[in-house]
Amino acid sequence: MTTTDNSLAWAPSAHYRRLATVALLPLLAAVILGHAGYLVLAAPLVAALALADRRPAYGARLTAQRSAERCVEGEDITVRVRAEPDGPADWVHVTLLLPPALQVADGAATHVQDGGTAEAKCQVTARRWGRWTGQAVLKVRSRGGLFDGSMTIDLGELTVFPSPPALSQLALPAELHTRIGDHIDRRPGEGVEFAGVRPFTPGDRLRRINWPVTSRRGALHVNQFAAERAAEIIAVIDAFTDTGPAGESTLDRTVRGAAGLARAYTRAGDRVGVVTIYGSLRWIAPGAGHLQFFRIAESVLDAREALSYLSPDVSRVPRAAMPPGALVVFFSPLLDDRAIEAVMDLRERGHVLIVVDVLATQPKPGKTALDDLALRLWYLERQALRYRLEAVGIPVTGWPGKPGQDWTAKESHEDDLDSALSRFARHRVRSGAR
């Protein structure tokens, strides 16, 4: 809750200016032309000016309250603003000034009350992730309408987390982490999945002896089980470029995708980290649990604020933040050469990599044949880039669609990331996979 108790900044109202301007014309004419008839014309307006209250000096108390300080894209929050002028007023006007990412869902952003205490209550829908601030503006009209007093209060910062798309099938790296998890590893261990039979060695549990095999082969044999390990996933956010309509821009989709990965894998007990590249590098080392999801969601909110012309050096990312064997999912529109270089660099370092092309817009088709040719060349360049990446063992998947195909098709970001990554869920992703 934010409260401010200040004096209002008073200024002549539009009504005052109108009355004074229109009254001035006949008064000047009366003085210049020496005709009393003009005074008759001006008299009602002068009387209105004389009757109204003079410049007031009182203040007001303005209180703003939000139902939540954090929410997820698409959620509603309630904003209440209460204005109490300390003196008489013709009307009290409360307006919410909100960024385009926050949309008033219920009622208007402006509330007018004829004097006294005004209370505005708005349902605000968060349309786009980020940290947003708004303001409430109070306007008070003095008795008689000649002066307007105004006051502004900050509504405080509202943190809108990206809405993570649902992922039902999880792609996994060929090598799993040594920590215990839910995924079956190739290595033998203490899991419940049967992996084979081997000769008995001292120290083996007796309950694991496979008696049919033992009696057949004449020597003790025990069942072997596969280990169950956790996977390590790194989501890389390319924040070099942000193109497309607000709310569905490449960076919006990138951050949503990273949040989707973080939610899906942390729910499965895996360890997820995030690396944001935009000139400088920012990372969150892999971690597990619900808290890690919010840590990642909180960190990616700053991605929109820092555009840079620097080239990132991915070698600066510490080994703990991008461990070898981790599956790296690189979300990028593949429009900036620095991002493409970073992808190549990661591949050369032996990371298991999947590139998710998030570009959902295309250049507008031109009117001339030359424009069409340019557009086709652009498509071909995109295709060539994809082939170049796949040739060095970096699989590229499109979200939405495949690069070079029809990107104008509107797809919901809720489910199509799942289909984009589903083909990697059939087999473990290896370094150099296609």
Added chain:
Amino acid sequence: MTRIGMVLLGAVMLGTAVALVPAAWPGALAGAIALGLAVPGRWPAAPTAAASAAVVTTGIGIEAGALPLAGASAEGVLVLAFLLAADVADTRLPPGTRRWTSTGVPVLAAGVAAAAACAIAATAKVPASPWLAVIGAVAASAVLITATGAKRPG
């Protein structure tokens, strides 16, 4: 609704002006154009322009001696009523609000009284006197002090 009321009042204001001074119809026409621009409410100066056009139209009649003082008084009151209506239209008060009306009607009544008093005073035959000039200067000073708030700051 309040905007429609404002436009109707503006039409009456301009209609009265052109009826009283038919020769000054271009002024009324300019006022009508300004009134048309005031309908969407996007040009805040439109009501001022429409009222000024009505004042200029009436002023032409006064200067020509073709307009009785009663007509000028009526036009002055109509201009005030129009400006009050324009203010109500701008405030976008919700329907059913009565408080503003209760403050607006006394202002309009005062305007009528002031116009009537001024018209009566203008018709009175007063012989020239230095005392009148002194009284006028004192009254003007009092008005100035009241208007600028020299005695009651704030």
